Amino acid sequence: MKKKQIDRHPLVDIEKCIENINGSRYDLVMVTAQRTRELRRKALREDKRHICINDALLEAQEGLINANDYLAKVK
Numbered sequence: 001m002k003k004k005q006i007d008r009h010p011l012v013d014i015e016k017c018i019e020n021i022n023g024s025r026y027d028l029v030m031v032t033a034q035r036t037r038e039l040r041r042k043a044l045r046e047d048k049r050h051i052c053i054n055d056a057l058l059e060a061q062e063g064l065i066n067a068n069d070y071l072a073k074v075k
Contacts, residue, residue: 017060021067031070032056 014028021028032053039052059065 012054012057013061014057017057020063021060021065027067027071028060030074031065031067032060034070034074035059035065 017032018025018028021031035056036053039055043050043052056065
């Protein structure tokens, strides 16, 4: 049985994401992890199945995520 491979969305530019999230890879990981959890909870309530990390990374890339708010939730 072939194992399903999950790849990042082809339009995600990690360097731009890092730039928009305080310039730190660590902060990017923490913020997108928290945002992904929120998106997954929402998807479960709506009975949808999709990969939410791509959405979180795209939001970070577009500057739609306030890093300080999400970091406060984590810490």
